[in-house]
Amino acid sequence: MEDTLVIVKPDAVSRRMVGGIISRFEAAGFEIVRMHMQDPDEGLMRRFYAEHEGRWHFARLIEYMTSGRSCFMHLRREGAVERARMMVGETDPAEAAPGTIRGDLGLDLPRNSVHASDSDDAAEREIKLAFGA
Numbered sequence: 441m442e443d444t445l446v447i448v449k450p451d452a453v454s455r456r457m458v459g460g461i462i463s464r465f466e467a468a469g470f471e472i473v474r475m476h477m478q479d480p481d482e483g484l485m486r487r488f489y490a491e492h493e494g495r496w497h498f499a500r501l502i503e504y505m506t507s508g509r510s511c512f513m514h515l516r517r518e519g520a521v522e523r524a525r526m527m528v529g530e531t532d533p534a535e536a537a538p539g540t541i542r543g544d545l546g547l548d549l550p551r552n553s554v555h556a557s558d559s560d561d562a563a564e565r566e567i568k569l570a571f572g573a
Contacts, residue, residue, distance in 0.1 A: 442520040443473065444557045445566040446528075450508035451551040453477075458511050461541060461554060465515060468527060474514040474571050482506050488569050497550070504550045512570040521563055524556040 446465065448458050466472070480488075485505045492498045517523065529540025533552050536543035546552035557563035 441516050443516050443567060444520040444524045444563045445570055446513045446515055446524055447555040448511035449553055450510055451547055452545060452553040453509045453511060457545055470515040470517045472513060473516050477509050477511050479509050480506055501550050514567050514571055521557055521560055528554050528556045
């Protein structure tokens, strides 16, 4: 079994899409290990997206991710990271395929509705940031 982290971002939370997004993951065989709603602070989001620091979009991403509540989900299944990434689709909703979460629900960048860990190492680090050791 493999673990991953998925965040339902502020745009999807404010549009009341959390339940539908959770249902997609459950239907795909994911187990919800832990989940909580949070208004993330700037410090957490800066650590969370540290690999983007110095890029043109970093400040905008941090501002967006601290603009409202998010739903943090620690999920588990075989091939969790790859399967979750496939389900969420391309980062830019305009390029994401129909049937993916970002393709169906994303608005634009950074309001693409969900985050999913992009590697096993990232999943481990992100789960620790979101839920502690």
